[in-house]
Amino acid sequence: MRIFTLGIVVLMLFVLNPTTINDNSIESISKIEASVEPSEKSATELLSELANQQFFIKEDQISEDDYVSIEAFGKAFVNLYTGAVTKQEIVSFENYISNANLLKFTDKMLELTQKQELNGASSVNFGFDNEFKEVEFKKLDKNLYYLRLPFSNEGSGMTCELLVQSSNKSLELVDLYFGYKDGVDTITTGHPAVRKLNNPKLWDDQEWVNGVFEKLEQYESELK
Known part of the structure; x- marks a missing residue:
């Protein structure tokens, strides 16, 4: 042609x-x-770039000087997750999450959210072109920060809450929560009124984790 x-x-x-x-x-x-040659990157390429990004800081612990990096880190994670939902793509969160339990949960949450999307069971719009509002930072410990990211897509508003720390000068998530009405994390980890992001060891609590995965299994059976 x-x-x-x-x-x-x-x-x-x-x-x-x-x-x-x-x-x-x-x-x-x-x-x-x-x-007339196609110049735009495919969704798969964009998601791959987001998944392969790494975010480093200069010192061993996070400081206020790292706010820009933390914000970019948080937004990249949100775009990776919501982009993967809308494009029905499998992606890796390994550059964002090192805790095995949280990583496993996030993978499963993505899978079930994609099923919700296909079944028309989601009340929010997912996509790449998220519009972020003012970001909220809160220092919880010397190497632990709470990050609240309000954003919207096609008029549908959401919020992503993150706990961020550093390990070997690399930023990582130790907890995350979207918490919208019919969200998988809301159903399995708790309502926003009770689900607080302040414990970096939460996903090391195996008893709590087991309860979460039992709820995931139950909810997955309801989606089929």
């Missing part, structure tokens, strides 16, 4: 003025040809 299109352009130029087919004309044709 590309060769065919180029041939038509050359033929038209020759018919109009057979003496004007020169290097400049060929250059113009090349520009026309290039303009």
Whole structure:
């Protein structure tokens, strides 16, 4: 199709003025040809870039100087998650989460949220083009920060709450919560009135984790 299109352009130029087919004309044709080539990255490529990003800080512990990096880290995670939901893609959160239980939960939450989306059971709009509002930071400990990210997509508003710490100068999530009405995390980890993000060891509490995964299993059976 590309060769065919180029041939038509050359033929038209020759018919109009057979003496004007020169290097400049060929250059113009090349520009026309290039303009119809797809230049935007695919959803898979964009998600891969987000998944492969790493966020580092200069010192061993987080400080106020790292707010810009923390904010970028949080927004990248949100875009990765919501983008994966809307595009029905499997992505890796390993550059954002190191805790095995939290990573397993986030993977499962994504899977079930994608099923909700396919079944028309979600009350919010997911996508890449999230519009973020003012970010809230709160220092909870010398190396632990609470981050609240309000955002919207196509008029649908949501909030993502994150607990962020650093390990070997790399930022990582130790807890996360979207908490909208029919959200998988709301159903399995608690209502916003009781679900607080202030414990970096929460996902090491195996008894609590087991209860969460039991609820995940039950909810998954209801989605089928």
